[in-house]
Amino acid sequence: MVEVPEDVDGFSHLIEHIQDAVVGFELVGSEPEVRWVNKSFVDLFGYSRDQIVNAPLNKYIVPEWLRREAATLDKRTDDGEVNYQRVQRQTFDGLQEFLYRGIPYDSDRVDGFAVYTPLTKVSRQERQVQVLNRVLRHNLRNQVTVIEGNVERLIARLDRSDDRTDEIATDARESISNLRNLSEEVGQIHQILGRPPTGDNRVDLMAVLDDTVEEFRKKYPSSVIKTDIPPTLCVRASSDIRTAVEELVENAVEHNPADQSHIWIYTQPVVEDEWIDLVIDDDGPTIPKSERKVIADGAEITSHQHGSGLGLWLAKWTVEKSGGQLLIGESSLGGNKLRIRLQTFD
Structure with missing residues (x-):
């Protein structure tokens, strides 16, 4: 001793x-x-x-x-x-x-x-992430632009009478769009996690949600987005919480292959109103359990068990930066139930 x-x-x-x-x-x-x-x-x-x-x-x-x-x-x-x-x-x-x-x-x-x-391990990892972020984002953007231009030239030369031409073109353009979105999400994550906290952490969650719902109703007019929310609800969060809300609503719309997706957004009090859940229910395909374990439960990331993209990670880390928690479950609508849990502001 x-x-x-x-x-x-x-x-x-x-x-x-x-x-x-x-x-x-x-x-x-x-x-x-x-x-x-x-x-x-x-x-x-x-x-x-x-x-x-x-x-x-x-x-x-x-x-x-x-x-x-x-x-x-x-x-x-x-x-x-x-x-x-x-x-x-x-x-x-x-x-x-x-x-x-x-x-x-x-x-x-x-x-x-x-x-x-x-601090040696932490400092080296921070520096490595900074280098990888800058190099990968820069190279990815440049390469996507080159690929997109070449793909469009190749598509123009395809036989338009072939029934598969439109299918090939659609798949190629979708893959290019996914790569570009991936680069943008990496940039968002880097900006949000690297942004220092501000002194004012009071956010009207309902104002954020109203803006988001209005935006996505215009962007996806075929989707049915219903809400059951109070007129105001102040929570302890950074202004970046808007990114998490937008990411989860967009995830519910874009990953639903149906012609008309259904989304229900509402709030539920937790622990005698000291915490509140903003709940986003959808009727789309459920997030695989292996992915839910990695993102929401902290399971080990392996070559066979990992997230399929960065959208949910972006939402998770944004919520956690606000002192909250992202929970993932299954909805009674048949799809996903995503909860953003935040502390209420008296």
């Missing part, structure tokens, strides 16, 4: 088992010397307690070219300031990125705590 100061001994079990690396240090001539470390420090940095306890901390974990930065952080701690900063530190396996917190503490045994949360 890690040895901690007596006045924080009640937290020793917690400190020993949290996943962040924690160091208790004493400042000796403004240099931090290790007095104790938790198990996560041993695991993350690769130094045993026998190696590190009572040794200069910076000697083991701060590369020479980063010593000035470390000295600045140590000085702040010595002055009684709390530090928060992304840093690179030396581990037994090389340089790793951490979120560092230096917390002053006045006791006989330690002068402060250093807490390190590993």
Whole structure:
């Protein structure tokens, strides 16, 4: 068990088992010397307690070219300031990125705590996603434009007397349209997830829904879209929640092969009106259970079990950014029941 100061001994079990690396240090001539470390420090940095306890901390974990930065952080701690900063530190396996917190503490045994949360994996994944998003979207748009032009030229040369010509042309144009939509959805996801939260998170969900329903009734006049909603309903959400509502309504219309699709939109209170469900029922083909498990239940994504597109992912992540939840079930109409669950705003 890690040895901690007596006045924080009640937290020793917690400190020993949290996943962040924690160091208790004493400042000796403004240099931090290790007095104790938790198990996560041993695991993350690769130094045993026998190696590190009572040794200069910076000697083991701060590369020479980063010593000035470390000295600045140590000085702040010595002055009684709390530090928060992304840093690179030396581990037994090389340089790793951490979120560092230096917390002053006045006791006989330690002068402060250093807490390190590993960020290397997260940072690399963020950067990889940014690169893939930019490269793939740019290349995809360009290639789709080239393909579309060549396909149209080939279609013009086909024998129009062949009954299959129109079928081939329709399939090709639909595939091109799907690729273009995929690129646009990737862009939307990137923008929404990367957009910082705003201070105002009060949204009139009914105003959003009224606009959406009016838009899709004009866009799809053969579809029957019925609503049973109150005149106003304020929820805690970002303005991006409109994207989720539009995506789910459009999903219900476009994926229904019938000549006339039916959609019923209504609200249901949850947990004594503290939460509300915006429910979208349709009579189209049901979303496969394997896809529902991946998107709504967090099941593992595999080569055989994954979403068929990005539309539902876009809706899910947009709802979650608003602090809500997307639930997927089966409707009494014979199709899907999609619920956007959000907290009401008093």
